[in-house]
Amino acid sequence: MTIAGKVAIAGIGQTPFGRGLEPSERELACIAIDAALQDAGVDAGQIDALCSYTMEATPDFEIVRNCGFGPLHYFAQVPHGGGAGPAAIGHAAMALATGQAKAAVVWRARKRSAAASRVWAQSAAVLEDHWKWSRPSGLLRPVDEVAVMARRYAHEYGDIAPALAEIAMALRAYACANPAAMMHGKPMDEAAYYAARMVADPLRLFDNCLETDGAVALVLLPVERARDARQKPVVIEAFAQGMIPGHQSMADFHRADALTSCGHVAAQQLWRMTGFTPADVDVAQIYDAFSPLILFSLEAYGFVPKGEAARFICDGGLRSDGALPTNTAGGGLSEAYLHGLNLVTEAVRQIRGTATTQIADARLALVTGCDATPNGALLLRSDG
Amino acid sequence: MIPGIPLPSRDGPFEAGFWAALDRGELAHQQCAACSAWHFPPRWRCACGGALAYRPVSGRARLWSWTVVHPPVLPAFAPFAPYPVAIAELAEAPGLRMVGPLVEQPGDPLNHVDPARLRIGMPLAACVIALADGVRWPAWKI
Numbered sequence: 139m140t141i142a143g144k145v146a147i148a149g150i151g152q153t154p155f156g157r158g159l160e161p162s163e164r165e166l167a168c169i170a171i172d173a174a175l176q177d178a179g180v181d182a183g184q185i186d187a188l189c190s191y192t193m194e195a196t197p198d199f200e201i202v203r204n205c206g207f208g209p210l211h212y213f214a215q216v217p218h219g220g221g222a223g224p225a226a227i228g229h230a231a232m233a234l235a236t237g238q239a240k241a242a243v244v245w246r247a248r249k250r251s252a253a254a255s256r257v258w259a260q261s262a263a264v265l266e267d268h269w270k271w272s273r274p275s276g277l278l279r280p281v282d283e284v285a286v287m288a289r290r291y292a293h294e295y296g297d298i299a300p301a302l303a304e305i306a307m308a309l310r311a312y313a314c315a316n317p318a319a320m321m322h323g324k325p326m327d328e329a330a331y332y333a334a335r336m337v338a339d340p341l342r343l344f345d346n347c348l349e350t351d352g353a354v355a356l357v358l359l360p361v362e363r364a365r366d367a368r369q370k371p372v373v374i375e376a377f378a379q380g381m382i383p384g385h386q387s388m389a390d391f392h393r394a395d396a397l398t399s400c401g402h403v404a405a406q407q408l409w410r411m412t413g414f415t416p417a418d419v420d421v422a423q424i425y426d427a428f429s430p431l432i433l434f435s436l437e438a439y440g441f442v443p444k445g446e447a448a449r450f451i452c453d454g455g456l457r458s459d460g461a462l463p464t465n466t467a468g469g470g471l472s473e474a475y476l477h478g479l480n481l482v483t484e485a486v487r488q489i490r491g492t493a494t495t496q497i498a499d500a501r502l503a504l505v506t507g508c509d510a511t512p513n514g515a516l517l518l519r520s521d522g
Numbered sequence: 523m524i525p526g527i528p529l530p531s532r533d534g535p536f537e538a539g540f541w542a543a544l545d546r547g548e549l550a551h552q553q554c555a556a557c558s559a560w561h562f563p564p565r566w567r568c569a570c571g572g573a574l575a576y577r578p579v580s581g582r583a584r585l586w587s588w589t590v591v592h593p594p595v596l597p598a599f600a601p602f603a604p605y606p607v608a609i610a611e612l613a614e615a616p617g618l619r620m621v622g623p624l625v626e627q628p629g630d631p632l633n634h635v636d637p638a639r640l641r642i643g644m645p646l647a648a649c650v651i652a653l654a655d656g657v658r659w660p661a662w663k664i
Binding site: 253258259261262263264265266268269270271272273274275276277278279282285286287289290293335336337338339340341383384386389391392393394395396 | 527528529530531534562563569586587588589590591592594595596599602604605607609615616617618619620621622623632637642653657659
């Protein structure tokens with residue numbers, strides 16, 4: 139038994155994305171959820187399932203109270219930060235597919251534009267978790283942890299600097315076509331990419347996602363009911379999670395084959411759950427808190443053999459006329475960083491045919507979670 | 523020692539032998555009695571099911587990867603940024619890796635080693651330094 143074809147994303151909503159937004163994180167969540175409900179044409183009182191990230195600051199009961207939901211029959215949170223997004227959708231979909239609940243909301247809200255709000259900047263004086271093994275040596279931030287993996291990858295497979303620049307430029311070009319993107323109206327060429335300051339060598343400023351104030355939300359319905367809703371249903375074809383033995387979140391240096399990530403586990407499971415293959419994917423939304431994660435995920439999900447992602451990217455593979463248009467609203471690097479949940483809403487727009495850079499006849503979309511944490515993935519398709 | 527850095531707790535599960543060795547000025551890791559596999563970070567038992575015991579390691583390693591950390595960083599590290607941080611792969615086993623600072627001599631500041639000197643695969647040697655009073659950690663001599 140799988141959930142294939144049983145559940146659809148019926149509504150999407152979002153707030154403005156920006157820095158220094160006035161509403162509280164809780165109000166941003168409510169605004170995005172309200173927009174998603176209106177988009178779907180579903181009354182708040184009909185929602186009986188709620189999924190989010192364990193890192194979400196607003197408790198589920200506050201959402202229920204503030205948004206006027208009905209009695210809830212399913213509520214869950216998914217751990218591991220940016221690895222959680224596809225699974226938050228997947229858990230809600232499993233609840234609907236099994237009849238545990240009838241209508242679900244998934245949301246993510248963040249107010250992270252203030253520098254002091256960064257998680258790493260609030261490091262405890264005494265570390266009890268696995269970061270005790272790395273942070274005292276000065277490896278402080280997620281970007282530092284990805285930088286050492288990027289350097290090792292480049293050592294094994296060759297120079298990745300041109301590919302990182304192309305990732306940043308390709309996603310910026312998509313953002314420039316997306317009026318909602320934080321980097322809309324801010325084109326970037328190669329010289330500007332290389333001129334930006336180094337943050338964690340070999341990663342520069344524009345290899346990092348945008349710390350963002352904002353929220354996104356989605357409404358899920360059983361597929362039959364979604365066909366009667368306001369929007370064209372976007373059907374969940376497959377969902378998978380992955381965690382590789384020996385992994386520890388972000389600081390994942392302690393396995394002999396450290397370059398084979400949790401994403402490989404999620405990918406193998408995803409492709410087992412469906413008859414589709416990587417060659418069938420029309421558009422990809424790949425988690426990109428940092429640009430090297432796109433290289434790693436392209437290989438994990440089987441779009442290119444190991445070690446060939448940089449060439450694929452430099453050949454224009456991520457562009458709208460390329461082999462695999464990727465992060466077509468600008469992604470975390472250039473649209474907004476809502477812990478990857480805005481990648482799911484963009485996949486929905488692509489399948490609906492309403493994206494700002496619409497890929498012609500997009501019928502199958504992949505969404506991935508963070509390659510450097512335990513993670514998950516979704517395969518979304520058009521109905522019929 | 524750098525005042526104000528985040529410090530590791532020393533009372534976590536399965537790690538008493540790790541800290542005890544460092545307190546003696548030695549580096550030790552868990553080794554499986556059944557299959558001889560080495561493990562770090564500390565764990566309950568080997569993936570093969572075998573029992574683990576702390577045994578001294580040679581301290582010989584190679585540079586597996588590194589980064590150079592540029593601002594913004596935590597305030598305690600700010601005077602040293604940019605500074606390199608190493609991932610050292612110990613000679614005992616592939617995958618037996620530790621994160622640590624690079625030095626020429628124990629006591630060198632965090633930013634002492636010029637990153638231009640670093641090459642993946644270069645030999646490193648462990649030396650035990652104090653992160654704070656009563657908290658020791660291996661740094662890696664180039």
